[in-house]
Amino acid sequence: MVCAAAIAAAFFSGCRGGNGPAREVTAYVSADRPFSEPIMQEYQRRSGVRVSVVYDTEETKSTGLANRLLAEMQRPQADVFWSNEPVRTLVLQTRQALAPYQSPAAQGIADVFRDPEGYWTGFSARYRVIVYNTARVQAAEAPQSIFDLADPRWKGQVAIADPRFGSTSFHVAALYAELGDERADDYFRKLRANDVKIVDGNSVVRDMVARGDALVGLTDTDDVNVAIEAKQPVAMVVPDRGGIGVPVMPNMVSLIAGAPHPDEGKRLIDYLLSPEVERALAESDAVQIPLRPGVAGPQNIPPISSFKPMTLNYAKAAARVDDVTKRLAAILGL
Secondary structure (H helix, E strand, O other): OOOOOOOOHHHHOOOOOOOOOOOEEEEEEOOOHHHHHHHHHHHHHHHOOEEEEEEOOOOOOOHHHHHHHHHOOOOOOOOEEEEOOHHHHHHHHHOOOEEOOOOHHHOOOOHHHEOOOOOOEEEEEEEEEEEEEOOOOOHHHOOOOHHHHHOHHHOOOEEEEOOOOHHHHHHHHHHHHHHOHHHHHHHHHHHHHOOOEEEOOHHHHHHHHHHOOOOEEEEEHHHHHHHHHOOOOEEEEOOOOOOOOEOEEEEEEEEEOOOOOHHHHHHHHHHHOOHHHHHHHHHOOOOOEOOOOOOOOOOOOOOHHHOOEOOOOHHHHHOOHHHHHHHHHHHHOO
């Protein structure tokens, strides 16, 4: 995996603290640890700042860390939240757990991926995709839309991650925002009637499909890429290009309200929003898609400019997440 070693040393010019007190920063990170940890370690190495990182679990991301940040609001422990999906960040914003910071490093990132008041900034996106088992499903027969997964031909052969957590929670909230309650409810009722398998995370979906325990599933580009690189029998479909559009999920980084080390938090945010970090994430096994024009994206994954995103109104989707979670708990029997 390509790490952040290519990040320019000049980025940290003037960051070291001389003979003053030891400098430190604490980040809560829901992005997958194998991809995010090298970035954080490189920042510590180059900046001389002691970086403490709390990572989320596969089963609860990014819900676990978001709930922790809410619980700590009276006495914040973290300076920065790096979320792997938009919904929880927007929820934290509405609960006043975030502080505004307009990073100069965000220059070049489209306005749609930046909060106008500076409460969050997006970088390095993933897509929600359909993964299928190439040993048992021909490419021409693979589902091309998420709605195909409710077709009886896939009965008992579809896997999805628990929609209450992580990037799947973003996907379902965005679906409800896009389709409306009646159409979205109907879709998930059809999935349940089709004996959809609900599992603990996107990597579990990928592994089930690779083993043939399910033939198709919904997951993220980075999860599928891991299996492709391992030469497992899987491939991906970027769904609904001509329909409701492709779900695009940027990472989001935010400063925590009442952060114990706000200045160091801002410097870490500047680093995460740099072109070098987007390039490192694109070149790594995370195969994350840069949001900044001019930064080369990963091979074999189409750029955002090549299709219609399903929704870029992240606030609208985030506003539905609690309600959607309750609705799906009843519909899917969670």
